[in-house]
Amino acid sequence: MNTRIEIDAPQDSGESPETTDYNWEYSPAPERMQVDIKDRYGLFINGSFRSPVSKKYFKTVNPATEEVLAEVAQAGAKDVDKAVEAARAAQPKWARLKPTERAKYLFRIARRIQERSRELAVLETMDSGKPIKESRDVDLNITAQYLFYYAGWADKLDYAFAGARPKPVGVCGQIIPWNFPLMMAAWKIGPALACGNTCVLKPAETSPLTALRLAEILQEVDLPPGVVNILTGAGATGQAIAEHPNVKKVAFTGSTQVGKILAKVCAKKGKHLTLELGGKSPNIIFEDASLDQAVEGIVSGIYFNQGQVCCAGSRLLVQESIHDEVVKKLAHRFESLRVGDPLDKNTDVGAINSPEQLKKIEHYINVGAAEGADMHSCPVGDLPPKGYWCRPCFFTDVQPSHQIARDEIFGPVLAVMTFRTPKEALELANNTPYGLSAGVWTDKGARIFELAKKLDAGVIWCNLFDAFSPFGGFKESGFGREGGRHGLRPYVAL
Amino acid sequence: MAIGRYNVRMDRRTTDAVMIEQRAQAMTRRSIKTEAKQAALRLAIAMVDLTTLEGKDSPQKIKSLCRKAISPYEGSLDLDVPSVAAVCVYPSLVPVAIEALANSTVCVASVATGFPSGQYPLDIRLADVQQAVLDGADEIDMVINRGAFLSGKHEQVATEITQTRLACGPARLKIILETGELETYDNIRHASDLAIAAAADAGSIENGDVFIKTSTGKVSPGATMASTLVMLEAIRDHYHATGVRIGMKPAGGIRSAKTAIHYLVMLKETLGDAWLTPELFRFGASTLLNDLLRQLVKQATGHYTAGWDFSIA
Incomplete structure (x- = not known):
């Protein structure tokens, strides 16, 4: 059906470009400041x-x-x-x-x-x-x-x-x-x-x-x-x-x-x-959300600080209609996630804090696979030979009864589940002993307010991921608030 | 010929302003040093569409621009500087550029379709394109009809883009959205999807046949990191859906090598290494070129040289 008008034109721009073998790698950019540490x-x-x-x-x-x-x-x-x-x-x-x-x-x-x-x-x-x-x-x-x-x-x-x-x-x-x-x-x-x-x-x-x-x-x-x-x-x-x-x-x-x-x-x-x-916070993504931005929210929600964040968005609830696309985008985003030397200024994901924590995370990764969920791992090259390293990953086909959907892992491990209606999303989101935070991603303002009222979470993000004040949780996530004027209350007798 | 296959009721993708700006900002936090920096500077030079779009442009100015385009660096160091990708001029000066760039790898790009406003009858805009192509332009930088777009006549915008691509023949088409006038990220995203789909309506697209471009350079703001990122995301979604690689050209306001490197980081991390080629990415710029050279000299010698050490275009 090519009906282009035939015009004689120079040939040097017409040929279609081949994929180049060009590979632009960032050079190491270590922070060089020497810090004195006493023995x-x-x-x-x-x-x-x-x-x-x-x-x-x-x-x-x-x-x-x-x-x-x-x-x-x-x-x-x-x-x-x-x-x-x-x-x-x-x-x-x-x-x-x-x-x-x-x-x-x-x-x-x-x-x-x-x-x-x-x-x-x-x-x-x-x-x-x-x-x-x-x-x-x-x-x-x-x-x-x-x-x-x-x-x-x-x-x-x-x-x-x-x-x-x-x-x-x-x-x-x-x-x-x-x-x-x-x-x-x-x-x-x-x-x-x-x-x-x-x-x-x-x-x-x-x-x-x-x-x-x-x-x-x-x-x-x-x-x-x-x-x-x-x-x-x-x-x-x-x-x-x-x-x-x-x-x-x-x-x-x-x-x-x-x-x-x-x-x-x-x-x-x-x-x-x-x-x-602790927390097992849900990140809820509706089909009308800005998907690329939601994917960024997922990434900072679970891979920031290697997922060792109490308010990490460790459960991803995705509307069924966009599940495959979100998973594809997340897998694509993995390709530009840089894991390695924490002192390199271009590193996105560093080392796990301790061998005990690494062992715990690895245990849950094994459990997730054994329970029948599908693991998708970040395609990073070789990790450093020494140190405590964990490849960021996410699991699809996770059931709400799976351990990786219920326990706080405190590592770069995300459990992806689907829902069809806002009501189902809410049920899944609140189906946890924790209640620290929750994220809602949608273009519909009314839905944000509706869910924010009903989510059992101390902190709720809308189309954003950040630790706001006042910060604190419900249920097994604790009590009391930190930050802002609320943060003064526990330190005064009235 | 299937004109108007673009469906205005297709899925509209929204873009969240806070998060897109945060992500674009994150791209500026990469630390690009030593070999990576040198490679980036050379790549950026090879991606420049060296541009002059002034009412006072003279044949002499175009000749000097073309010479600079072919060999940007005339100094004594052995810097292995590539030619730029193209020179970009008004249609009336295409013949001058063609002559001056004969036997070089540098392409001639012409703005057309009643650049920069596009406020002309369609037949005149198409004739503008045809003449530039007849005169030998390898690439056409068209402007979309922003008036129609903003008034909701999306089908009309799409049809015009389809017809412009047909008028281009074998020439590469770059579709200028003029993001500064579209104002919102949602509009930019919608216009990007619309432009790509409408161009595809004119016939199948090979990798790099079609670019989307931010700005004319005549409206402020020109290219911004965030608006470019929105367009890169549209390109990425199109690639995931079809396997076809659309090109990207930010233009307007990119003056420093540092900014150019931020854009390359964003390109690499959004679309991958396959897009790191002048066949798929361009900078619409004029003063940028000398800053890239200046940084390249600094990398080689360890110190900055004065502005007058570099020839103006």
């Missing part, structure tokens, strides 16, 4: 580093190379005593300080974090395995923003709780996870300090180095001794902090399993408690 770190108590009474140390390793980065003190019960005592002693004076003065300290910490952000980003990546792109562009930015934000609240608390004359709670025990080590530290100490509390903070045992760097910054800005104490250690240390009689409030971000233990501890002693726990 051994003590506990940060009452404004200075000291050796643990326990005399015990543990090693923290770079998950991308398995290289030992440093030895870190393991705080025992006596160390916890000392830290809590320092915090208790410092608290009345800190609370009496003019609020604008408290704000000044927080502003100073935030500014110093910004000034040292490159160093902190590199250290975060070395200790946790997350890509430098993320620690540099996301973690460090949010860390500083949080502190700036809560610095601003310090002298305005009367307006946050109109007519209620908010008082500090006292000493806060704060236990944070390994997936966003420095950022979580800022989420915890920012509102606590702004409200006049003092803290005993425990970073996770696999990624304590940036919190210890934060301790150095606290020294640099002359924060009064005892206002923030940082104790490294494992679960026992966390439990000792939570059980300590002088700790009035416990804030925990981490697994649901540990959250349940802490809930018992705090219930017995009548302590304030906020829990930010």
